Amino acid sequence: MANASISPIVVAGTIAIDTVSSPFGKAERVLGGSAMYFAAAASLFTPINVVSVVGEDFGPEHWKEMSHPEVDLSGVETLPGKTFSWGGIYRKDINRRDTLFTELGVLERFNPVLPESYRSCQTVFLANVDPAIQLKVLDSLEKPEFVVLDTMNYWINNDQSRLEEVIARSDVIIINDDEARELTGELNLPGAMEKIQQLGPPVVVVKKGEHGALLADGGDLFALPGLPLKTVCDPTGAGDSFAGGFVGYIQRSGSRANQVLRTAVAYGSAVASFCCEDFSANRLRILEVEELDRRVDQFRRLVEFP
Amino acid sequence: MANASISPIVVAGTIAIDTVSSPFGKAERVLGGSAMYFAAAASLFTPINVVSVVGEDFGPEHWKEMSHPEVDLSGVETLPGKTFSWGGIYRKDINRRDTLFTELGVLERFNPVLPESYRSCQTVFLANVDPAIQLKVLDSLEKPEFVVLDTMNYWINNDQSRLEEVIARSDVIIINDDEARELTGELNLPGAMEKIQQLGPPVVVVKKGEHGALLADGGDLFALPGLPLKTVCDPTGAGDSFAGGFVGYIQRSGSRANQVLRTAVAYGSAVASFCCEDFSANRLRILEVEELDRRVDQFRRLVEFP
Numbered sequence: 368m369a370n371a372s373i374s375p376i377v378v379a380g381t382i383a384i385d386t387v388s389s390p391f392g393k394a395e396r397v398l399g400g401s402a403m404y405f406a407a408a409a410s411l412f413t414p415i416n417v418v419s420v421v422g423e424d425f426g427p428e429h430w431k432e433m434s435h436p437e438v439d440l441s442g443v444e445t446l447p448g449k450t451f452s453w454g455g456i457y458r459k460d461i462n463r464r465d466t467l468f469t470e471l472g473v474l475e476r477f478n479p480v481l482p483e484s485y486r487s488c489q490t491v492f493l494a495n496v497d498p499a500i501q502l503k504v505l506d507s508l509e510k511p512e513f514v515v516l517d518t519m520n521y522w523i524n525n526d527q528s529r530l531e532e533v534i535a536r537s538d539v540i541i542i543n544d545d546e547a548r549e550l551t552g553e554l555n556l557p558g559a560m561e562k563i564q565q566l567g568p569p570v571v572v573v574k575k576g577e578h579g580a581l582l583a584d585g586g587d588l589f590a591l592p593g594l595p596l597k598t599v600c601d602p603t604g605a606g607d608s609f610a611g612g613f614v615g616y617i618q619r620s621g622s623r624a625n626q627v628l629r630t631a632v633a634y635g636s637a638v639a640s641f642c643c644e645d646f647s648a649n650r651l652r653i654l655e656v657e658e659l660d661r662r663v664d665q666f667r668r669l670v671e672f673p
Numbered sequence: 674m675a676n677a678s679i680s681p682i683v684v685a686g687t688i689a690i691d692t693v694s695s696p697f698g699k700a701e702r703v704l705g706g707s708a709m710y711f712a713a714a715a716s717l718f719t720p721i722n723v724v725s726v727v728g729e730d731f732g733p734e735h736w737k738e739m740s741h742p743e744v745d746l747s748g749v750e751t752l753p754g755k756t757f758s759w760g761g762i763y764r765k766d767i768n769r770r771d772t773l774f775t776e777l778g779v780l781e782r783f784n785p786v787l788p789e790s791y792r793s794c795q796t797v798f799l800a801n802v803d804p805a806i807q808l809k810v811l812d813s814l815e816k817p818e819f820v821v822l823d824t825m826n827y828w829i830n831n832d833q834s835r836l837e838e839v840i841a842r843s844d845v846i847i848i849n850d851d852e853a854r855e856l857t858g859e860l861n862l863p864g865a866m867e868k869i870q871q872l873g874p875p876v877v878v879v880k881k882g883e884h885g886a887l888l889a890d891g892g893d894l895f896a897l898p899g900l901p902l903k904t905v906c907d908p909t910g911a912g913d914s915f916a917g918g919f920v921g922y923i924q925r926s927g928s929r930a931n932q933v934l935r936t937a938v939a940y941g942s943a944v945a946s947f948c949c950e951d952f953s954a955n956r957l958r959i960l961e962v963e964e965l966d967r968r969v970d971q972f973r974r975l976v977e978f979p
Contacts, residue, residue, distance in 0.1 A: 460860050554766050556883070557901035577862070578884040579898055590898035590975050592885055595863035629978035669896050670976040672935035 375414035375439065376618055377485050378405045379504040380494025380517075380607070381474060382419045382443065384429070384450045386467075387646060389457040391600040394646035398432050399453060401494035401517070404604035407648035408611025408638045409492075410437040411656060412619040416485045418442040418504060422450040422473040432652075441482045446473040461599045462576060481507040492614050493537075494607060495519045498529040505536060513623070515539040515614050516568070517607070523550050535567035541610050543574045556581065557588070570628065572613065572635075574606055582632050589629045594640050594666060601646045605639040608651065612638030612659075630663075637662040681720035681745065682924050683791050684711045685810040686800025686823075686913070687780060688725045688749065690735070690756050692773075693952055695763040697906040700952035704738050705759060707800035707823070710910035713954035714917025714944045715798075716743040717962060718925040722791045724748040724810060728756040728779040738958075747788045752779040767905045768882060787813040798920050799843075800913060801825045804835040811842060819929070821845040821920050822874070823912070829856050841873035847916050849880045862887065863894070876934065878919065878941075880912055888938050895935045900946050900972060907952045911945040914957065918944030918965075936969075943968040 385399030402419045409415050416439045421429075423445065433440060449472035457464045477500060489512040493501040498518070505511055516537040522530045523546060534540060540563060548554055551562040560571045560583045573581040575593070582589040613635030620627045637659055644650045691705030708725045715721050722745045727735075731751065739746060755778035763770045783806060795818040799807040804824070811817055822843040828836045829852060840846060846869060854860055857868040866877045866889045879887040881899070888895040919941030926933045943965055950956045 555903060555905075557903050560901075575884065578881065579896075581898075581901060588901055588975060589978065590885075590901065591978075592887075592896035592898045592976075595866075595887060595894055595896065597861060597863050597867075599861075626979045633978055667978070669894060670898075672895065672897075672939055672973070673932050 373413045373619055373621075374490070375416045375488055376409055376614060377416045377418060377481070377488045377491040377504070377508065378402050378409070378494060379418040379479055379491070379501065380405060380496055381451050382417075382421050382425070382433070384424070384452045385603060385647070386452075386454040387457070387601055387603055388455075389461065389601050390459060391598075392646070394601070397647035398429060399603060399647060400451065401496075401607045403433065404607035404642065404648055405492055405494055405611040406433075406435070406438050407651040408608040408642070409615035409618075410435050411612070411638070411651075411654065411659065412615030413437070415439065416442055416482075416488060418479045418481060418485070420444045420446055420473050420477045420479075422446060422448045425450045439484075442479070442485055444480070446476055448473045448476075455603065457601065461602060464602075479504055479507070489513060490614065490618050491515070492610060493517065493533065494610070495522075498522055498526050498533045501533045502529065505533070513538050513617075515541060515610065517541050517610055518546065520546055520549055531566055534563070537568045539570040539572065540568045541572045541574065541606075541613065543576070543606065547571075547573050557583075572632065574609060576602075576605075580609070580632050580636060582628060584625050584628050587625055589632060591632050591636055591666065592670065594636065594662070594669065596640060596643065599643045602643050604648060605642050608642035608648070609635040609639040612636070633663045633666045634659070636666065679719045679925055679927075680796070681722045681794055682715055682920055683722045683724060683787070683794045683797040683810070683814065684708050684715070684800060685724040685785055685797070685807065686711060686802055687757050688727050688731070688739070690730070690758045691909065691953070692758075692760040693763070693907055693909055694761075695767065695907050696765060697904075698952070700907070703953040704735060705909060705953060706757065707802075707913045709739065710913035710948065710954055711798055711800060711917040712739075712741070712744050713957040714914040714948070715921035715924075716741050717918070717944070717957075717960065717965065718921030719743070721745065722748060722788075722794060724785045724787060724791070726750045726752055726779050726783045726785075728752060728754045731756045745790075748785070748791055750786070752782055754779045754782075761909065763907065767908060770908075785810055785813070795819060796920065796924050797821070798916060799823065799839065800916070801828075804828055804832050804839045807839045808835065811839070819844050819923075821847065821916065823847050823916055824852065826852055826855055837872055840869070843874045845876040845878065846874045847878045847880065847912075847919065849882070849912065853877075853879050863889075878938065880915060882908075882911075886915070886938050886942060888934060890931050890934050893931055895938060897938050897942055897972065898976065900942065900968070900975065902946060902949065905949045908949050909952075910954060911948050914948035914954075915941040915945040918942070939969045939972045940965070942972065
């Protein structure tokens with residue numbers, strides 16, 4: 368479990384109230400958002416300091432659900448207005464989803480001010496938000512030493528120059544396959560990963576959903592297939608859960624050796640697979656470390672050959 | 674290398690004359706077809722007995738290119754008319770192709786009569802042809818003991834009942850992900866694989882192109898990611914090369930133990946990756962067994978984590 372001697376990871380991202388339908392049911396006004404999923408996953412490994420914003424409709428039940436002995440919420444600001452809210456539907460093909468609504472609410476006025484106690488943290492996960500905000504968070508930290516970045520198509524298309532500024536200051540970028548292609552204009556995935564490395568980060572992780580993940584660490588490549596899951600209830604947050612497991616495992620290990628990064632991909636994939644088993648982060652909140660270790664063993668067995 | 678003490682694999686499928694364009698160039702009227710690719714790959718491991726048909730335009734240069742000390746071509750019939758011919762183009766996105774023409778030619782009159790010397794063979798690869806022809810080949814063998822089947826969407830849509838008859842008599846089916854979903858009506862891939870197993874074959878291999886392959890062996894699952902390739906010249910025949918490496922490795926091993934099947938997927942994937950490096954089966958014809966072993970080692974390294 369998380370250990371007080373491990374220094375916290377700062378995560379800056381969204382907290383959302385989601386309404387999600389899938390063939391397995393419907394979840395109304397449940398917790399969502401990149402920072403929420405990341406914290407739920409990474410707190411299995413280390414303490415987490417959250418930087419985010421919510422609105423006045425963020426009720427006591429939501430605060431209670433976010434609360435966790437390892438998660439510091441003092442950097443979550445409450446602003447007048449509504450919490451960022453997203454609604455989506457997964458149909459029979461669980462790999463595709465339709466967005467029904469996106470209401471930015473207070474997210475439009477997100478202007479993070481980091482609590483004093485966060486500023487000395489050296490590891491930060493910049494979840495998918497406006498690159499200008501990501502830069503502000505980065506500038507608020509005294510000495511960021513391990514900067515992990517996520518982004519998405521919207522920022523690639525609308526603010527690529529500022530995004531590239533953040534990328535240049537990152538040690539790791541976690542990105543999905545389509546985004547990697549879009550960011551670089553390179554269709555070939557290993558080629559795209561190399562181009563991203565040339566922008567700055569020596570480590571690039573590409574998430575491929577059900578097809579697993581690729582890790583480029585300098586010139587070394589690691590690939591992990593997806594765990595074949597017969598039941599996927601709700602894939603929302605799988606990417607941020609992956610990031611939480613990945614960064615959390617590295618932080619707990621206290622090393623960025625290639626072998627640690629490889630195993631971190633397996634832990635990230637394992638946490639993401641649990642995330643998909645229920646709506647919101649429900650499954651992560653009751654997840655035991657032993658279950659997680661067993662699932663990583665399933666990955667080991669899955670890819671093993673003489 | 675192939676060994677005279679290993680009994681031959683019978684392969685029944687097409688020999689084609691292909692014209693292929695890709696961002697890397699153009700190859701006009703080169704050898705193609707499922708039986709050709711399978712034989713080029715599997716002859717790295719075992720002797721091969723080919724059952725196929727060509728037309729009168731199949732010239733000495735084509736015969737010469739097909740010839741190999743381990744490949745018996747006495748089951749290749751020449752009929753009046755033209756050899757099956759396919760033309761296609763791969764554009765910037767090498768994972769998609771457009772068919773420019775398909776001329777069935779003598780393939781429309783393909784009615785395989787197996788040479789006497791083939792009939793005692795126990796291992797057979799039924800490449801993608803009309804299920805009625807696949808059944809005829811199967812019935813021509815005295816005691817088929819290891820039947821490996823490939824098929825494609827066309828037969829799933831046009832003759833599913835006869836196809837299911839062949840599936841029921843198969844030990845292994847090799848199929849791509851879309852076909853597995855189409856055959857079963859099940860979008861979830863592990864679910865689709867289970868449904869295919871219920872039709873008969875205890876072993877199901879699903880090819881996912883650049884995303885690798887999945888193997889279901891009874892209740893056991895193995896997954897191998899694709900090797901991240903920076904250069905793909907021509908993916909034509911990759912699937913049949915995979916099958917050739919997979920079945921060839923198993924035949925040479927003389928065992929169908931789970932560990933052998935897992936390693937066979939790696940050999941199939943390695944052969945397929947070489948196939949993509951040049952047009953036609955050009956790369957396979959100069960491939961050394963040591964190169965193949967080294968590429969399988971690359972797969973081992975690719976998926977290894979502590």
